[in-house]
Amino acid sequence: MLQPGQPAPAFDLPDADMSMVSLAKFKNHHNVVLYFYPRDDTPGCTMEAIDFSDHEEEFIQLKTVVVGVSMDDCLTHGSFRDKHGLSVQLLADVDGEVCRSYGVLQEKELDGKKKIGILRSTFIVDRKGMLRHALYGVNPRGHAAEVLDLIRGISKCK
Numbered sequence: 001m002l003q004p005g006q007p008a009p010a011f012d013l014p015d016a017d018m019s020m021v022s023l024a025k026f027k028n029h030h031n032v033v034l035y036f037y038p039r040d041d042t043p044g045c046t047m048e049a050i051d052f053s054d055h056e057e058e059f060i061q062l063k064t065v066v067v068g069v070s071m072d073d074c075l076t077h078g079s080f081r082d083k084h085g086l087s088v089q090l091l092a093d094v095d096g097e098v099c100r101s102y103g104v105l106q107e108k109e110l111d112g113k114k115k116i117g118i119l120r121s122t123f124i125v126d127r128k129g130m131l132r133h134a135l136y137g138v139n140p141r142g143h144a145a146e147v148l149d150l151i152r153g154i155s156k157c158k
């Protein structure tokens with residue numbers, strides 16, 4: 001598991017519009033809320049994405065971008081975004097490489113079958129590219145407000 005104080009693992013992933021997004025492009029300009037979620041258009045994931053989207057203006061005021069990552073593909077992300085009017089950027093990590101680098105893949109057993117899935121987790125990366133918070137196994141309800149409070153704490157330190 002990643003720990004605060006470590007450099008955030010770099011990534012380049014396509015978004016819902018198939019444009020590449022790099023963590024490096026935010027360095028020295030924005031804090032990044034990087035949240036990993038299991039699947040598009042499931043109840044908890046929808047709640048979390050809408051909640052982050054509803055707080056978009058507050059994150060922008062704090063010079064923070066919010067990016068969601070799952071192993072769904074770009075087309076699924078686009079449908080999910082459009083169906084729910086989401087403003088957060090959704091990135092496709094189809095092969096799970098970035099999920100592995102952030103330590104969010106876990107083995108789950110469902111109906112007697114073992115399957116690898118994403119543990120809902122959020123990472124806050126400061127403008128210098130360092131992890132400030134690594135939150136594993138989060139509850140989607142009210143999570144965006146909790147993350148906003150953590151960002152406010154980082155902003156006060158600057």
